[in-house]
Amino acid sequence: MVVLRRTQKLAGALPVTASVTAQSETALGDWYVNRLIVDRRPLLLLVSANALLPIVLPARDVRSLAARLPEILRARLRRLDIHPSVANAEVAAMSQVLVAPTKDRSVVGIMVDFAKVLPFHLEIGGWDDSTLPFVEARLAATPCHAGRPFGGVVFPSRDATRLLLARWGAG
Numbered sequence: 001m002v003v004l005r006r007t008q009k010l011a012g013a014l015p016v017t018a019s020v021t022a023q024s025e026t027a028l029g030d031w032y033v034n035r036l037i038v039d040r041r042p043l044l045l046l047v048s049a050n051a052l053l054p055i056v057l058p059a060r061d062v063r064s065l066a067a068r069l070p071e072i073l074r075a076r077l078r079r080l081d082i083h084p085s086v087a088n089a090e091v092a093a094m095s096q097v098l099v100a101p102t103k104d105r106s107v108v109g110i111m112v113d114f115a116k117v118l119p120f121h122l123e124i125g126g127w128d129d130s131t132l133p134f135v136e137a138r139l140a141a142t143p144c145h146a147g148r149p150f151g152g153v154v155f156p157s158r159d160a161t162r163l164l165l166a167r168w169g170a171g
Contacts, residue, residue: 001025002094004066005049005102007034013062014120018098026093027167028053030100031069032107035059036115039124043132045114046072049103049107051160053080054114056132056140066097079133080140080157082164090170110144117142 002024004012010033024030029050036043042059046069055076061068068090077087102108121135140157 001096001100002069003030004069004097004099005030005032005104006099007032007102007108009035009099010062014065014099016099016101017066018100020103022098022100024049026043026090027147027163028073028090028102030107030109031073032066032104033103034111034115036060036118038119038122039127043118045111045116045118047111048156048160049104051156051163052064052107052110052154053156053160054136056118056136056139058129058132066099069097070094076136077164079136080160082161086164086168090164093150106145113144114139114142 003018003022006016014033027050028048031046031048033044033046036045044057044059044062044065046055047053053076053145055072057072073094074087074091077090077106094099117139118135121138122131137157141155144156146156
């Protein structure tokens with residue numbers, strides 16, 4: 001089971017199906033999602049709570065996002081070069097997706113930072129959907145919580161890999 005925590009912007013498209021206290025059973029934890037506009041195009045920004053791993057995708061068919069989340073994550077883990085058995089274990093743990101409002105202001109703050117940076121990676125009129133995985137990779141290489149001591153700094157790509165391997169084994 002995984003919890004998809006949507007911002008208030010998505011309240012109409014993703015009604016709440018779980019309490020705020022629900023906890024994900026996955027290595028990457030809850031997923032936070034927000035809708036934003038870049039170059040007059042709507043996008044969804046998803047960020048995992050435990051590793052701050054970003055996913056950027058076009059804001060199409062938002063109502064079915066909860067049902068599509070496991071396969072969206074499988075594709076993201078493939079781009080991250082996670083072993084298929086580890087990715088399959090994480091996706092299998094997402095057999096049930098519950099929707100809840102956001103609860104961790106720290107993760108929401110990281111989403112705000114990523115949203116501010118996104119337009120600088122997407123040249124006006126010079127990008128399409130095939131560009132988004134490259135932007136994800138750049139965001140995932142960004143150190144998060146950089147004001148903390150070095151042990152507290154989160155590098156999303158590195159930490160996602162570490163968390164997945166710790167939970168599901170080396171494959």
